[in-house]
Amino acid sequence: MKKIIIALAIIIANFTIEAQVKTPQSSPKATIFQTVGLTDIEVVYSRPAARGRAVFGNLVPFGKLWRTGANENTTISFSDDVIIDGKTLKKGKYALYTIPKIGSWEIIFYNTTNNWGTPEDFTEANVALRTTVKEEALSKAVESFTIGINNLDTNFAYLEMAWENSSVAMKFEVPTQKTAISNIEKALAGPSAGDYFSAAQYLFQSNGDIAKARAYVDKALEMSIEQPFWYNRLKSLIQAKQGDKKGAIETAKLSIAAAEKAKNQDYVKMNKESIAEWSKN
Structure with missing residues (x-):
């Protein structure tokens, strides 16, 4: 009986596939x-x-x-x-x-x-x-x-x-x-905070020049009035990669404060987990 049911299921499945005619x-x-x-x-x-x-x-x-x-x-x-x-x-x-x-x-x-x-x-x-x-x-x-x-x-x-x-x-x-004038003025004004952040993120994720990544993320934070929590999150990761665990923990705390204010619990959790890991060493 079980074999009959399986056979019927295969036949029905094949019929369904064949029935999907495109016109x-x-x-x-x-x-x-x-x-x-x-x-x-x-x-x-x-x-x-x-x-x-x-x-x-x-x-x-x-x-x-x-x-x-x-x-x-x-x-x-x-x-x-x-x-x-x-x-x-x-x-x-x-x-x-x-x-x-x-x-x-x-x-x-x-x-x-x-x-x-x-x-x-x-x-x-x-x-x-x-x-x-x-x-x-x-x-x-x-x-x-x-x-x-x-x-x-x-x-x-x-x-x-x-x-x-x-x-x-x-x-x-x-x-x-x-639009062209706006683009020209933006280009002549130099890189934005977001540009520096993106450059730092790329260098960090691609195992590039970590010192340059640190300089870029510092510049991004310097240009940002609100100090976005994701900026400080990246900085803490760069500091940890540089071996500065103490500095990384302090920066992660800044990221936590900003993330809590923004009600972003994912970043709060990530930072707390990183602080716990860095505190072991």
Whole structure:
């Protein structure tokens, strides 16, 4: 009986594996990554096809909210604030909805991105930005719905959408000059506390120059007003590696005090365990 049960289990398992048949999606998923100036943009959407059907005014009714693709939300994300039609759209991820009309489309950036299709309860409070763009007629039909980021410039680009014989292009501006100047000023100001900490951490973890690691972590602490507990934790480990167990214990105590203030019990525990170990020698 036991052998029969095992045999049945194997047969069922094999049938289950074989039953997982993969078939092509009717609206395949697509992802676009594009950098404009210094701003990263990502678009994720599904691409329905016309397949001989009339699209706008039929499959996609005029004047009604459209998911702008198929299946789950079409989403777009910006790594920086952008300007659209003179209005600021904050950096982040948005659902991209549209309302196609004859001669124009409304484009809507919506804060909630986890809907299947359009929201069950669309609320204006979730609209981050709304704009209207002119619709252009195409002489050659586009079979599959297509989104692109085109006509790139250092300071702007166009979000383009096309399907059937309709196309729209929405200009958005990116803060390239502001970001570049900020990067230049940061570089000219020299390394930050975080840069020194990262350098010290790398040298410690890679068994590099321990004296240089100590100098870097000291510099990181010197530049930090709040003396982060993870900075002092690294310093204590470096001191212990240098053979300065007494100094390591004192620094670990500083790390414990800061970690308790931040309610980070993991670092409290790690430091106490290290102090116990260093106190034995």
